[in-house]
Amino acid sequence: MNITLLTVGKTDVKWVREGLELYASRLVHYVPFQLLELPELKNVSALSQEQIKSKEGAAILKKIKSGDEVLLLDEHGREYRSLEFAEMIRSHMTRSSRDLVFVIGGAYGFSPEVYARADGKISLSRMTFSHQMVRTIFAEQLYRAFTIIKGEPYHHE
Numbered sequence: 115m116n117i118t119l120l121t122v123g124k125t126d127v128k129w130v131r132e133g134l135e136l137y138a139s140r141l142v143h144y145v146p147f148q149l150l151e152l153p154e155l156k157n158v159s160a161l162s163q164e165q166i167k168s169k170e171g172a173a174i175l176k177k178i179k180s181g182d183e184v185l186l187l188d189e190h191g192r193e194y195r196s197l198e199f200a201e202m203i204r205s206h207m208t209r210s211s212r213d214l215v216f217v218i219g220g221a222y223g224f225s226p227e228v229y230a231r232a233d234g235k236i237s238l239s240r241m242t243f244s245h246q247m248v249r250t251i252f253a254e255q256l257y258r259a260f261t262i263i264k265g266e267p268y269h270h271e
Contacts, residue, residue: 116146116213120177121249122170122220123154130246137253144260163222171225174217183212184232186224187248191235196269200262218248
């Protein structure tokens, strides 16, 4: 099983990129992990939010393979405690060889086509975070999940 974090746009805030790179480098000790950043759309000022979501959605769907399990990071998704998230990951690893693709959309969210393709939705919080910051927060939670699975002393309950 491989895990991909698929994002719309580059991580251009320096401290966010540094945090993301830190946790990405730690994750590869547990699972094949890749960060896949799609380029931001050009000349979007003339486009509506729905047109932007549609174009971003098409780019997202091009990167997803038919056998992938796709989980969207979405404000309407299921909230997990860290232990529950670790159990979800562990369970997936034992019951499936499908690759996991976690998707962070652009500023306006996902197109209906991306929602239709998704196997589930995860919310990190009822609060709203910038889609840049979510990358590092999620990567840390994914790393935390693997330390929980391996019984390592990172997470304190």
